[in-house]
Amino acid sequence: MVVVQVSSTVVFHEYAPEMTSKTSGHLQTAYAVVGDFSKIDKVEYDRTFLRTLDGGTIGLDVTPPANERILRDDTPILIVLHGLTGGSHESYVRAVLAPACTPVENGGLGYRGIVVNSRGCAGVPVTSPQLYSAGHTDDIRVAVLYIAKRYPEARLLGIGFSLGANILTRYLAEEGKHSRLAAGCAVACPWDLTKNAEQLENKWFHRNIYSKAMARNLQRLTARHASSLATFVENPLPQILNKVLQSKSITLSQFDGAITRIAGGSSPPFPFETAWDYYAWGSSHEVLANIRVPFLALNSEDDPVVQVLPYEAGGSPWVAFAITERGGHLGWFEQSREGQIRRWVRKPVLEWLRAAGEDLAVGDEDVRPIIDVDGFLRESGREGIGCQMIEGSEHIIGVEGEGGLLAGL
Template identity: 55%
Template sequence: MKFLFPWTSERKTEVRHPPTSAVVTIQDHSTRRVSLRELVEEKCPSLHAPFHPAWWLPNGHLQTLYCVLGDFSQRDKIVYKRTMLRLKDGGTLGLDFTPVDDTNLRPDAPIVVVLHGLTGGSYESYVRAILSPVCLPPSEGGLGYRAVVVNFRGCAGVPITSPQFYSAGHTDDFRQAIFYISTLFPDAPLLGIGFSLGANVLTRYVAEEGQHCRLRSACVLGCPWNLAANNKWLDSTYIGNIYSKGMGQNLVNLLKSHLNSLSQTPEHDVSKAAMTAVALNKPTIGEFDNTFTKVGGGSSPPWPFASGADYYEYASSHKVLGDVRIPLLSINAADDPVVQEVPMDAKGNEWIIMALTSHGGHLGWFEPDDDWGQVRRWIRRPVLEWFHATAEVLQRETPQHLDIREVDGYLTEVGRENLGCRVLDDKEQIIRGTEGQAGILAGL
């Protein structure tokens, strides 16, 4: 573990490779066998370059606050086409695909699959900052890929249709979304990216899948890793408590918007916990999790948990890093006021590269733009280089996927017949990417 100090003045980005790096096959000018470290050093030069924050956003607090309060409505405009998935347990996910008109893209064009942060969705500025250049045609300087944002239950206008929410430790919803995406585009490489809470979910999913993982690679940004340690840090300082209450109130406000749905099952434990949670007054995120997430954050088993602490023990992603079997790039910032502990050793896993910028805050990484007084996100450069390297240069060994089949109208995986999804309806819904959710602070 590495404990971080937000007053550091260095600009250098620390990139930590394992003692032994996985050996992979790449195809560029010729077919070669190289280490994953060599691939990253050769194809991801921005990762090893220092990040210089905008002069008026010199520390993690200002970077984070700008991520929350900045006006990004005129930047990285994206339009999505939403597909609603009904899950076997009655829950609903919203999958936002872009570009809407993809007729000029080849069927095997890589697809970036996104998991958003705590109470976010496809509208988040940090999501759009990555997907805008990802989906831009190569003739305009982009990668020319498809992308899809998996909006958690209850987020970004997705309804709650069963007595269950989402959390940092529940991976089955993402797993079922992958069933659908990989069936819809069977020849396309899937590249995962997660932000904050979504990064924790993505890391756990990749680790749980091991060699059966359907993703070609993964990238996690601002991952909270050790949930208990980072929550303790937030509770131990005045400014940390402000962040914690901001996130806790965001969760309360999101839950309040779904009370009508949850009230349909008043005797269910999740509904009861929701009624208790919405009565909390400016709770910390720990208080919210100890009231609601321990009960409603996932399916049984292992939910419900006896306490928020037990939920943190289960859901933390730092413990499962040893099980990752695909290339995974992690980037955190040393002055992140929300995440103060990062497992830079990654348990020595040969498939993982850990990077730590000196500045950037929580999902910020704002640097000066070419237009005077404007900023852009530095993070898009190393992330796009990583996507290109792992989708088009890296040659994946024969994957060991389990078969997906349709049973009773649901797509399910052999051995996981308790899970499954189906398209809710064929009605096309267009989503404007800059339109957030009422009552919810963006950027968290």
């Protein structure tokens, strides 16, 4: 059964996949981590690197690759934001991108997909002491700016997963009627970072299984870039990072209290006094009312990572909030008649994307003009941020991910 609360005029069709009453959020989440998805939803990408004004690097993975097929200039584009330490290789990303970018004649939507890989994630180098966080939106802002400039005739749609869903929500709320994205979809968004962090920290099982697993992922990810971070000798991050990497047992809030509150975004507002100050600032549940494009939010009631949900959806007429009884965190698995285990949640997501990409009536965009200043793309009136494409491109095989990291977390 799917419980749907709709506070907008968007119609969301209900799905009721066959799931046993014994299915739990823990099992769904565990399968998202340990399941073998290497033989399904294969996606390949062309990677482009963007350099930001602060010297950071973002990786854009575009599918289908240019050598596979050429799409029309007005083909809708699905811009994807991954989870905490993920990237374009994640199975939950490919579960949506594979059918969304399959040609129409083969049963797909025929869209273009672009995954925005955060600094240091999925093989993207770290070239500045600034990293990323759930609340920092300037990297997605400049990525969307670049994509809009490169594909001026295409309709842009956004989808975010977990931490990426929080970033997308905040971006759309901050942009309001000026958004370059025509619609958005947030999957397994953590919403109230403070309350959900408290739930993770205050329950023994959740603290020792989920909180510490996510912290280990962050430890391993930053360890890969320790030598790059060590070159920023005037920044406190290298010394702090050494202490964090030596810790044998660290929780997510402890990692955020040591690293993210300092390096998770630009100054101001970073650094924050504590992780809890960062959580209060970076939450997205209170900004839903500021969104001004059609927006679908999907969460599962039995998600062990996100346990506090904004059921009222901010009272926004632009937001459709769907809550399923089961699905875990980034799970929503069912077994097909052929015996394959796949994410059934992609069915409503693809329906939403098709409606947003093809049926949605969109008026003239009220967006800021794009300008070029010394080779950097910027928005008029917002000249503190910008980006430029830099040399170096790669071909990425989507099933090849970051070894050693727990997928889906």
